[in-house]
Amino acid sequence: MVDGQPVALAAWRDTIRPTNAIPLAFGAVWAWLDPRARVAAFLAGAACVGAVFAAATRHVYGTWLPPYYQPSFFGFNQFFWEALGGQLVSPARGLFVYSPVLLGSFAGAAIKLRQRRFAALDLSLALTILAHWVLISTNRSWWGGHSYGPRFFTDMLPYLVYFLIPLVSWFRVGHGIRRAGAVGLFAASIAVSVFMHGHGALSREAPYWNRRPLDIDYAQDRLWDWRRPPFLAGITFSPSKGWRDASNVICSSPPGAPANVSVVSINGSTVVLTWEAAPGHATSYAIEAGSASGLTNQGTRESWASEWLVYRATRVPPGAYFVRVRGKNRCGVGPASDDLKVVVR
Numbered sequence: 001m002v003d004g005q006p007v008a009l010a011a012w013r014d015t016i017r018p019t020n021a022i023p024l025a026f027g028a029v030w031a032w033l034d035p036r037a038r039v040a041a042f043l044a045g046a047a048c049v050g051a052v053f054a055a056a057t058r059h060v061y062g063t064w065l066p067p068y069y070q071p072s073f074f075g076f077n078q079f080f081w082e083a084l085g086g087q088l089v090s091p092a093r094g095l096f097v098y099s100p101v102l103l104g105s106f107a108g109a110a111i112k113l114r115q116r117r118f119a120a121l122d123l124s125l126a127l128t129i130l131a132h133w134v135l136i137s138t139n140r141s142w143w144g145g146h147s148y149g150p151r152f153f154t155d156m157l158p159y160l161v162y163f164l165i166p167l168v169s170w171f172r173v174g175h176g177i178r179r180a181g182a183v184g185l186f187a188a189s190i191a192v193s194v195f196m197h198g199h200g201a202l203s204r205e206a207p208y209w210n211r212r213p214l215d216i217d218y219a220q221d222r223l224w225d226w227r228r229p230p231f232l233a234g235i236t237f238s239p240s241k242g243w244r245d246a247s248n249v250i251c252s253s254p255p256g257a258p259a260n261v262s263v264v265s266i267n268g269s270t271v272v273l274t275w276e277a278a279p280g281h282a283t284s285y286a287i288e289a290g291s292a293s294g295l296t297n298q299g300t301r302e303s304w305a306s307e308w309l310v311y312r313a314t315r316v317p318p319g320a321y322f323v324r325v326r327g328k329n330r331c332g333v334g335p336a337s338d339d340l341k342v343v344v345r
Contacts, residue, residue: 019135020155023128030124076138079220079315083137087153090143091229092209092222098149098196098231100189105163107182112166125159132156143223146210148200148230196231205234212239214312218301221314255280255327255334263342264310271313271342278327278334286326286333287311293322293339302328316344 024046057066077083088095096103109126112118136142136152144151171183200206209230210216216223228237256279264272273287289298298321303311320343324336 017155019132019152022131022135023125023155023159026124026128026131030120034120077140077142078317079142080137083139083142084133086142086223087133087137087150090223091226091231092216092224093143093147093150095150095153098200099193101186101193102160102164103189104167104186105160108163108165108167111170112163115166117166122163125162129156129159141217143216143220145217146207148206149197199231199235203234205238206230208239209233213308215302219312219314251281251329251331253280254332255282255329257335258282258285258309258325258327258337261323261325261337261340263340266342266344269314269316269318269344271316271344273311273313273323273325273340273342275309275325275337277309280327280334281329282327282334283329284327285309285311286328287313287323288326288336289321289323289342291320291322295322318344320344 028043028046054064058064060066086093089097091097109118109122112122132153132155139152142152167186171179171186174182209228214222222228228239233239258278259276261273261275264274266272275285278285285303287301287303288296289300290296291298301311301313320341322339323342324339326336327334
């Protein structure tokens with residue numbers, strides 16, 4: 001039986017994160033097809049929350065949907081297929097890397113199918129997970145910015161855990177070596193999952209991984225670095241050490257302008273730049289790019305490795321860019337270097 005109260009709660013979730021519209025939509029279809037569901041109550045619960053949300057959004061933004069909910073927020077991701085794989089197995093954001101226990105959800109679904117108990121509700125939840133996976137992969141920032149683990153899959157945890165129930169039930173009635181082996185693997189996956197998320201919650205080093213040595217929002221190749229993944233930060237390496245803290249550097253003025261900005265190499269969509277150190281005490285460098293000299297309309301990227309006067313930009317779209325570099329410290333941002341024209345074909 002489905003009534004308005006839980007549906008209203010589901011609709012409230014949609015006001016927090018737009019991807020929650022997916023389970024709401026599939027739930028509506030399920031409620032429409034299931035004769036036990038009270039469709040009127042379902043729609044009334046969703047409509048009450050939707051009306052309040054739309055009115056508040058209209059008052060604040062002047063539109064019916066806030067910017068975070070606009071289709072352009074997701075848009076076209078030219079690295080869509082990479083994102084699909086990364087959401088599952090990236091050492092930085094992969095769902096099954098950080099929560100291997102959820103691999104058991106496939107076994108749970110298979111058990112239901114074999115027992116012919118895979119009902120309309122199960123299909124609705126499975127399609128919800130699949131559609132969510134596809135949608136979050138269309139986001140150009142599919143890794144979720146500065147975060148830890150599979151951030152964008154968080155909303156799907158209740159549905160994935162739901163499919164673990166048949167597996168756990170099978171553990172109670174199964175027998176023999178097959179059951180013992182499955183229980184052992186499941187217990188090991190729980191232990192790994194607890195370690196992964198416990199490390200992210202308790203480690204002082206894990207948050208630094210997003211910014212050092214290069215900001216993850218600008219150096220996405222780090223998402224596939226198995227040598228230094230976030231879950232080993234503070235264990236096998238320390239991203240917080242070896243860098244100059246701007247708050248500890250004594251200065252009386254911002255650094256001067258860096259000199260001789262040049263291209264080391266251009267390989268496909270990867271551009272490597274270098275420059276001479278800025279006079280003064282620079283603790284980081286800002287790399288600015290624009291479509292014309294002096295403009296920054298193509299974005300600003302920051303290199304915190306002040307001792308490494310090299311910057312590697314990946315996934316640069318084809319085009320002509322005017323690039324300049326500025327030194328920074330606690331006293332401010334210094335003047336820019338001369339512009340360098342960089343052409344990516």
